[in-house]
Amino acid sequence: MSQKTKEAAAHASKQLDELMASLQQLKFQQQPPVSSKLPCNRYQRPTPSPSTQRSPLIKNASAFVEQPVDEVARSRQQTPADSTHPSRKPSSSEYRSSRPNNGDATSSPTVYRGSLCLHCNQPVIGKVITALGGVWHPEHFNCAYCRKNVVEEFFYEHEGAPYCTECHLSLFAPKCAFCGEAIVDRCLEAMGYFWHPDHFFCQGCQTPFVDNATAHEHQGKVFCPNCYYSKFGERCGGCRKPITDAYITALEQPWHEDCFKCKDCGLKLTGRSFYAENGYLYCEQHHRRNLGMVCAACQEPISGNRCINALGNRYHPQHFVCTYCLRQLSTGTFKERLGKPYCDSCFRQLFG
Numbered sequence: 001m002s003q004k005t006k007e008a009a010a011h012a013s014k015q016l017d018e019l020m021a022s023l024q025q026l027k028f029q030q031q032p033p034v035s036s037k038l039p040c041n042r043y044q045r046p047t048p049s050p051s052t053q054r055s056p057l058i059k060n061a062s063a064f065v066e067q068p069v070d071e072v073a074r075s076r077q078q079t080p081a082d083s084t085h086p087s088r089k090p091s092s093s094e095y096r097s098s099r100p101n102n103g104d105a106t107s108s109p110t111v112y113r114g115s116l117c118l119h120c121n122q123p124v125i126g127k128v129i130t131a132l133g134g135v136w137h138p139e140h141f142n143c144a145y146c147r148k149n150v151v152e153e154f155f156y157e158h159e160g161a162p163y164c165t166e167c168h169l170s171l172f173a174p175k176c177a178f179c180g181e182a183i184v185d186r187c188l189e190a191m192g193y194f195w196h197p198d199h200f201f202c203q204g205c206q207t208p209f210v211d212n213a214t215a216h217e218h219q220g221k222v223f224c225p226n227c228y229y230s231k232f233g234e235r236c237g238g239c240r241k242p243i244t245d246a247y248i249t250a251l252e253q254p255w256h257e258d259c260f261k262c263k264d265c266g267l268k269l270t271g272r273s274f275y276a277e278n279g280y281l282y283c284e285q286h287h288r289r290n291l292g293m294v295c296a297a298c299q300e301p302i303s304g305n306r307c308i309n310a311l312g313n314r315y316h317p318q319h320f321v322c323t324y325c326l327r328q329l330s331t332g333t334f335k336e337r338l339g340k341p342y343c344d345s346c347f348r349q350l351f352g
Contacts, residue, residue, distance in 0.1 A: 118136055138151050143155070143162060153165075176195055177193035178199035203227075204231065216228035236259050238260065239259050250274075264286040295316045300316070311336060320341065325345075329343060
């Protein structure tokens with residue numbers, strides 16, 4: 001290596017040493033001076049800024065919630081020293097019967113994490129109402145029909161929605177068939193209708209129905225048997241009185257069994273042939289007599305087409321005989337004397 005090269009290398013090494021020394025001096029000048037007042041605990045927790053400070057979690061009736069600092073302080077001041085839980089109003093239970101809720105739904109200045117209002121499906125921030133298996137904004141806990149707020153009212157539940165007392169009664173309570181009003185307490189169900197107990201009586205004679213009394217319905221009104229049959233029951237074709245028991249149907253109308261008889265002789269016609277004239281019933285004999293179809297000799301009805309008309313009367317063929325010898329006569333071969341028929345032989349013998 002030449003002398004010239006050695007001098008160049010030594011000069012470069014000197015410049016490098018000077019550069020490193022200047023950098024080291026600059027590093028020490030930028031470090032802060034060491035204080036002797038540092039606390040002994042080098043891991044002391046830093047104090048959070050007011051913008052990031054958060055309150056501890058407190059336990060509510062149904063979920064962990066987070067409260068603002070001032071609200072936590074206020075609740076601690078109001079809670080006795082020996083109490084472990086803050087006082088609160090009882091939660092409203094879900095109504096599943098015919099009795100109303102007490103309207104005392106849980107309300108507190110809290111926020112349920114992740115809980116949504118059952119009405120608007122938005123997060124509940126601030127006061128919360130716990131009822132009917134969920135949470136509500138106080139302003140949304142209203143009657144589902146009239147929109148009246150029921151936070152401090154008695155309310156009823158129907159298909160998961162709250163109703164005030166007036167709307168629930170008008171919409172869902174049974175109505176009395178007599179007065180048309182909603183039935184709140186005791187209810188009677190009879191003949192497909194609902195009744196107030198005091199309104200279940202005969203609307204004809206006002207007699208109350210007790211025990212196993214029989215009742216009849218007509219156009220939504222209820223009657224005892226006497227009033228019903230007298231007003232609306234079928235009437236007998238004979239006596240025109242109401243039929244309340246067994247009856248016979250004839251001539252397209254009902255009849256009492258005792259009234260189903262011949263008008264002239266009173267013979268009961270059940271199981272017999274009968275005839276009707278001008279709305280009245282007759283046995284066969286009196287029917288034919290009324291029509292003049294009775295044998296003048298035996299006074300029995302003449303049935304069929306075989307009949308002899310003679311001397312102004314009708315006869316059975318076998319009963320048209322000579323008055324003296326009683327032989328059967330034929331039409332045109334008899335003689336008459338004082339309205340009686342005779343054969344030719346007897347007539348000549350008796351009257352010459």
